[in-house]
Amino acid sequence: MRRVAKWLEVALDKQIVRAIRHKARQLGLPVPPDFPGIKRLNQEKSHAYQTAASEIAAAMLMPARIYFEAVNLYRRFGLITGLSKASTAFAARRLRLGIKRE
Numbered sequence: 001m002r003r004v005a006k007w008l009e010v011a012l013d014k015q016i017v018r019a020i021r022h023k024a025r026q027l028g029l030p031v032p033p034d035f036p037g038i039k040r041l042n043q044e045k046s047h048a049y050q051t052a053a054s055e056i057a058a059a060m061l062m063p064a065r066i067y068f069e070a071v072n073l074y075r076r077f078g079l080i081t082g083l084s085k086a087s088t089a090f091a092a093r094r095l096r097l098g099i100k101r102e
Helices: 014-027 043-059 066-076 083-097
Strands: none
Touching: 014 043, 014 066, 043 066
16 A cells, blocks of 8 residues: 555545644645536646645655545544644644654
8 A cells, every 4th residue: 555655536425625724734745726616627736636645644744645635534524532633733834843743
C-alpha cells in the first residue's frame, strides 16, 4: 500500500470536500474553489482538491493524501478524539516556521 499511496487520490464527496476546505483554512493554506458537486466536477477543480489534500497531509505528517480521508472518516465516527486540535496546531506551527516534511 505504501508504494502506491502517493499516486492514489482522495475520493471527493461532500464531507471530504468540506473537511479539506476547513482544514486548509485552519492551516492557512490556499482554500480550493467551491465544489460544484460530483456530477459537475471537472479536472481542474479535482486537481485543486487533490493538491490541497496533499498539502494538508504533508503539514500533518501523513505519508500520503489518502490518509487524510481515512483520518477524516475516523473522526466523523468518533473513533479519534483530541487528535484534531493537537495535530492542527502542530501542523500550523510547522508551516509558520517553514519546516518541511522529510
